[in-house]
Amino acid sequence: MSARNTRPLIHRLLFGSRHSLWLLLFCLVTSPARAEIVWHWKDAFTAEEKTKLTRWVSETTAAVEQHVAPFPFDLHIFFYRRQSQREPVPWANTRRSGIQGVNFYVDPDYPLQAFLDDWTAPHELSHLLIPYLGRQHAWFAEGFASYMQFQIMQQMGVLSAEQVQARYRVRVERAARRYRYDDRPFAEAALRLRENSEYPTMYWGGAVYFLDVDKQLRKDGISLRSVLTDYVRCCRVRNHDLEALTQELDRLSRTKLFSETLADNRLQTGFPAFQHLMQ
Numbered sequence: 190m191s192a193r194n195t196r197p198l199i200h201r202l203l204f205g206s207r208h209s210l211w212l213l214l215f216c217l218v219t220s221p222a223r224a225e226i227v228w229h230w231k232d233a234f235t236a237e238e239k240t241k242l243t244r245w246v247s248e249t250t251a252a253v254e255q256h257v258a259p260f261p262f263d264l265h266i267f268f269y270r271r272q273s274q275r276e277p278v279p280w281a282n283t284r285r286s287g288i289q290g291v292n293f294y295v296d297p298d299y300p301l302q303a304f305l306d307d308w309t310a311p312h313e314l315s316h317l318l319i320p321y322l323g324r325q326h327a328w329f330a331e332g333f334a335s336y337m338q339f340q341i342m343q344q345m346g347v348l349s350a351e352q353v354q355a356r357y358r359v360r361v362e363r364a365a366r367r368y369r370y371d372d373r374p375f376a377e378a379a380l381r382l383r384e385n386s387e388y389p390t391m392y393w394g395g396a397v398y399f400l401d402v403d404k405q406l407r408k409d410g411i412s413l414r415s416v417l418t419d420y421v422r423c424c425r426v427r428n429h430d431l432e433a434l435t436q437e438l439d440r441l442s443r444t445k446l447f448s449e450t451l452a453d454n455r456l457q458t459g460f461p462a463f464q465h466l467m468q
């Protein structure tokens with residue numbers, strides 16, 4: 190064996206030839222940045238609590254990334270302590286300016302499984318798969334995260350496919366019963382729903398859009414999941430407003446489904462039609 194071959198691989202790549210050096214630089218520049226999770230402890234937590242909470246969010250993030258694609262940016266996760274609550278995650282919201290992240294308000298007395306069974310982390314992390322679209326389009330963003338949360342919980346093995354469909358049905362039917370704006374399109378009424386804090390009605394009315402689009406994509410042999418995978422890989426780090434986002438998703442799916450279904454939500458009065466989407 191010659192002395193040359195015993196050099197470490199990195200040394201050979203760097204100094205073996207000019208061609209290898211360019212190859213290495215090309216790989217470094219073009220390989221997608223792997224998301225790191227950056228933990229921020231905003232209140233006092235014990236080492237044991239930190240282990241439990243990081244495991245919960247790490248497992249959920251891994252499921253989102255397996256289901257769709259690795260996040261092309263670091264995730265910043267903030268924990269705030271809320272003692273003696275009736276649920277493990279009484280409140281959470283995303284952070285979208287400058288950094289991409291989630292604030293979790295947690296009661297760390299709950300066991301790990303209670304956190305894994307909760308929909309909040311799948312919901313909040315799903316929000317980060319698409320850009321922030323502004324308050325006016327909250328129905329679209331919340332509909333998206335609500336649709337995705339149960340897909341992610343199925344990916345995690347927390348819910349079966351049948352349980353996912355049952356949850357969609359219960360929540361969408363309840364939202365339709367509560368909806369009181371039959372004289373106007375859902376996209377317009379959503380602003381009023383938000384003002385009146387009728388959040389579940391806004392969320393699950395919005396989710397009908399994604400149930401609808403996904404069902405139609407599946408008829409074409411693709412799915413919302415596969416289109417999102419392409420989107421996160423190619424385009425997520427660009428800023429998109431709602432029109433640009435739906436056009437990009439149309440382009441990636443080679444359909445007009447995203448923009449046409451959006452136009453329907455803006456034109457047709459009443460709660461979005463959903464009975465034909467339920468399995």
Ligand SMILES: [Zn+2]
Nearest residue numbers: 312316331334
């Ligand atoms: Zn949300």
